[in-house]
Amino acid sequence: MLVFWTCFLVQVVAGENWTSHAAQGQLAQEPEQSLSTVAVASPVEGLWDFGESEAMTQRTVRMSYDGPDGNYALFMVLRLERADRYSLEARDRLGRRWFRLVVDGSRGLLLDDREKLYCEFDGAVEIATVPLGPLSFDLLPGMLLGYLPARPKGAYEREPNVWSVQDAQDRTWTVRTLPDEDAGDPVERGSRVETWALWRSEKPRVWWRRDERWSYLSAPEESLQLKWRIGTVESLAQSLPGLQAPEDFEPGSCSDPGPVQ
Numbered sequence: 095m096l097v098f099w100t101c102f103l104v105q106v107v108a109g110e111n112w113t114s115h116a117a118q119g120q121l122a123q124e125p126e127q128s129l130s131t132v133a134v135a136s137p138v139e140g141l142w143d144f145g146e147s148e149a150m151t152q153r154t155v156r157m158s159y160d161g162p163d164g165n166y167a168l169f170m171v172l173r174l175e176r177a178d179r180y181s182l183e184a185r186d187r188l189g190r191r192w193f194r195l196v197v198d199g200s201r202g203l204l205l206d207d208r209e210k211l212y213c214e215f216d217g218a219v220e221i222a223t224v225p226l227g228p229l230s231f232d233l234l235p236g237m238l239l240g241y242l243p244a245r246p247k248g249a250y251e252r253e254p255n256v257w258s259v260q261d262a263q264d265r266t267w268t269v270r271t272l273p274d275e276d277a278g279d280p281v282e283r284g285s286r287v288e289t290w291a292l293w294r295s296e297k298p299r300v301w302w303r304r305d306e307r308w309s310y311l312s313a314p315e316e317s318l319q320l321k322w323r324i325g326t327v328e329s330l331a332q333s334l335p336g337l338q339a340p341e342d343f344e345p346g347s348c349s350d351p352g353p354v355q
Contacts, residue, residue, distance in 0.1 A: 141257070141269055141287055142233065142242040149176045154325035155238060161223060161318030168192070175334050178232040195219075196337055197231045203337040204348060211346025212339035224313055224320070225299050226292065227263065238322065240304060242269055242290055255288075266293045 155170040167187065174180045182195040194205040201216045218228035229243050237243040244261035252258050252268075259267040269290045289303035301312045311320040 141259070141271070142236060142245055144177065144236055144239060144241055146176075148174055148235075148239060150174070150330040151327060152330050153327040155322050156325060157320060157322040159318070159320055161316070172235060172238060173330055173334060174235055175330060177235060179334060180235050181334055182235075196334070197234075198334075198337055200231065201337055202231060203339065205339060205343060206346060209346065210343050212343045213346050213348035214337070214339075215348045223316060223318055224311065225294070225316065227265070237302075238309075239324070240287055240309060242267065242287055267291065268293065268298075 152171060152173040155172055156167070157170060158167045159165065168184050169187065170182055170184045172180065172182050178200075179198050181197070184192045184194075186192060191207040193207060194203075196203045196205070201214070202219070203212060203214055205212050218230050219234055220226075220228045226243065229237070230245075233241075233243045233245070242259070244259065244263075244265065244267060246259045246267075247262050249257055249259045255271045255273055257269040257271065259269055261267065267290055270288045272286045272288050289301070291298040291302075292300040299313065299315065301310075301314075303310050308321050308323050312318070
């Protein structure tokens with residue numbers, strides 16, 4: 095499993111206010127726990143699985159990090175052939191390439207362009223400073239695009255447009271979806287998720303929400319927030335190359351890419 099440090103994604107942008115319980119409304123209520131025997135209803139499938147609607151596309155992503163170790167910004171390109179085959183390339187504000195993450199099925203390759211190092215890994219990716227736990231590779235691009243980063247094994251609609259979800263790791267989530275009349279064309283609009291929260295020990299540990307321009311991922315107990323905005327979206331002209339490190343790169347660590355320079 096790759097431990098993907100957020101400090102590796104990074105230069106300086108101001109943070110935003112933390113999302114409050116009041117702002118989240120219904121999501122601040124404790125979710126019910128008896129979900130394992132409840133079948134996933136068909137309307138909830140689009141919460142985490144974008145199917146073919148985002149395949150063969152590439153888009154720019156502007157991201158910032160605000161946490162106890164500083165405030166940083168990053169500019170990325172997500173090339174998405176399908177959910178489990180994609181690349182994520184990151185550059186700083188001067189256009190210098192920092193890293194490339196390439197995923198094909200259950201295998202991944204991380205290239206550190208600053209140090210000319212690479213590592214190969216499989217299984218899952220984890221953002222070490224955000225308490226989400228391991229994410230399977232096919233859920234990471236969906237999270238950037240506004241989908242729930244979990245695959246539910248049980249779910250029910252607690253009230254209109256508010257879902258309680260239990261995933262395969264027995265984690266509990268609450269999800270608010272856009273009303274049907276506001277969802278629009280799914281190809282144009284993308285995910286219908288408006289906001290979600292991950293619960294642990296009967297408390298919400300991580301929030302995600304979006305407004306008209308930005309997505310916000312907040313972990314108040316860790317005093318950190320990521321925010322990002324999708325920019326230009328284009329068709330992907332050709333299939334992505336295979337997992338192969340450049341000849342001038344050497345093997346490195348998958349657990350700690352080192353401090354930001």
